[in-house]
Amino acid sequence: MDGWWRRDPFFIRYMAREATAPFVAAYAIVLLVGIVSLARGADAYEEWLEALASTGWIVAHAILVAIFAYHTYTWFQIMPKTMPPVVVRGRRLAPEVITFAGIAAAVLASLALWILVAYGAP
Amino acid sequence: MADTRKIVLEVLRYTPGQSTAPTLQQYPIEFTDDMSVLQGLQQVKDFVDGSLTFRWSCRMAICGSCGMMIDGAPKLACRAFLRDFLPGPLRVEPLEHFPIERDLVVDISDFVDKLGRITPWIEPREPRSLEQGEYLQTPAQLERFESFSHCINCMLCYAACPQYGLDSRFLGPAATALLHRYNSDSRDGAQAKRMELVNSEEGVWACTAVGYCSEVCPKAVDPANAVNQNKTASAVSWFARFLPGRG
Ligand code: SF4
Numbered sequence: 001m002d003g004w005w006r007r008d009p010f011f012i013r014y015m016a017r018e019a020t021a022p023f024v025a026a027y028a029i030v031l032l033v034g035i036v037s038l039a040r041g042a043d044a045y046e047e048w049l050e051a052l053a054s055t056g057w058i059v060a061h062a063i064l065v066a067i068f069a070y071h072t073y074t075w076f077q078i079m080p081k082t083m084p085p086v087v088v089r090g091r092r093l094a095p096e097v098i099t100f101a102g103i104a105a106a107v108l109a110s111l112a113l114w115i116l117v118a119y120g121a122p
Numbered sequence: 123m124a125d126t127r128k129i130v131l132e133v134l135r136y137t138p139g140q141s142t143a144p145t146l147q148q149y150p151i152e153f154t155d156d157m158s159v160l161q162g163l164q165q166v167k168d169f170v171d172g173s174l175t176f177r178w179s180c181r182m183a184i185c186g187s188c189g190m191m192i193d194g195a196p197k198l199a200c201r202a203f204l205r206d207f208l209p210g211p212l213r214v215e216p217l218e219h220f221p222i223e224r225d226l227v228v229d230i231s232d233f234v235d236k237l238g239r240i241t242p243w244i245e246p247r248e249p250r251s252l253e254q255g256e257y258l259q260t261p262a263q264l265e266r267f268e269s270f271s272h273c274i275n276c277m278l279c280y281a282a283c284p285q286y287g288l289d290s291r292f293l294g295p296a297a298t299a300l301l302h303r304y305n306s307d308s309r310d311g312a313q314a315k316r317m318e319l320v321n322s323e324e325g326v327w328a329c330t331a332v333g334y335c336s337e338v339c340p341k342a343v344d345p346a347n348a349v350n351q352n353k354t355a356s357a358v359s360w361f362a363r364f365l366p367g368r369g
């Protein structure tokens with residue numbers, strides 16, 4: 001079984017999906033640090049924001065966005081396989097519909113967040 | 123033959139007791155557009171080499187006996203067409219993850235044993251006498267498990283599952299799909315017994331959601347869905363222990 005995942009493109013995509021997961025977890029910690037600094041006061045929060053504005057972090061963010069996009073895509077791709085059947089008017093919802101709805105929701109939520117950050121809360 | 127084309131079949135040969143290791147043998151054949159890989163193998167067996175051994179029966183993707191690795195992927199030989207593998211050569215090997223019995227025939231006893239262990243029948247939820255009539259079920263209740271009853275036991279999903287390949291104690295896709303078929307049947311009452319198997323070491327938690335099993339399934343059974351729904355069921359039954367009044 002050595003090197004089994006190199007045998008089929010499907011397995012390579014699976015391994016790529018799994019490899020993106022630690023980055024998601026790591027970034028959750030970064031955001032958590034942000035919340036902790038917010039709780040510690042305005043100065044600590046500004047410091048955290050400043051740190052994220054450094055060139056290193058901006059480059060990291062550009063790479064992370066690509067990684068998260070792939071993770072999101074594959075996550076919703078596997079989602080229909082992980083949930084009980086959704087029965088609408090006596091028929092099971094097709095997996096493609098669930099995947100599409102998930103990706104659409106992720107895109108809309110990201111856009112909403114983007115607009116909120118860029119133009120401020122209404 | 124009208125409109126024939128040529129392809130070379132590269133078939134794995136192995137006879138326990140005679141061969142020391144599997145070898146590949148090439149068989150050039152002529153085929154027409156409507157010929158399946160199974161028909162290609164039959165042509166070899168009938169006219170070239172009668173010792174070539176493989177399983178088949180229905181020739182129409184319903185008996186589940188002709189599963190093999192075709193061009194590296196688990197497929198039914200009667201459902202794969204030679205024309206799709208031009209220019210060739212086309213590699214044909216026995217199903218991955220099972221011991222070879224001879225040539226393309228594998229030993230399926232592990233799978234048959236697993237099938238026997240999932241209580242593959244309905245144990246009535248409530249006893250009814252003949253006078254009380256049959257157990258009724260609504261179309262919505264049928265919809266919950268029907269697709270999982272479409273399995274033809276071809277074992278392609280086992281050949282597709284790296285976790286089964288790494289540790290064959292894992293109950294695996296098709297057996298779990300069939301287990302789920304009975305567990306989600308409104309007439310059945312043996313869920314608790316089957317959940318013991320689901321929760322066990324060889325149960326659903328060995329699955330890492332690769333999902334290739336559902337991809338290769340010729341009957342759209344979606345065994346990965348059955349396995350992952352049972353992870354939820356297993357987690358729920360574990361946490362339910364902490365509820366008051368539960369053992
Ligand atoms: S679940 Fe699909 S691939 Fe697996 S044995 Fe049944 S029919 Fe074959």
Ligand code: FES
Nearest residue numbers: 180181186188200
């Ligand atoms: S011969 Fe029956 S499934 Fe292929």
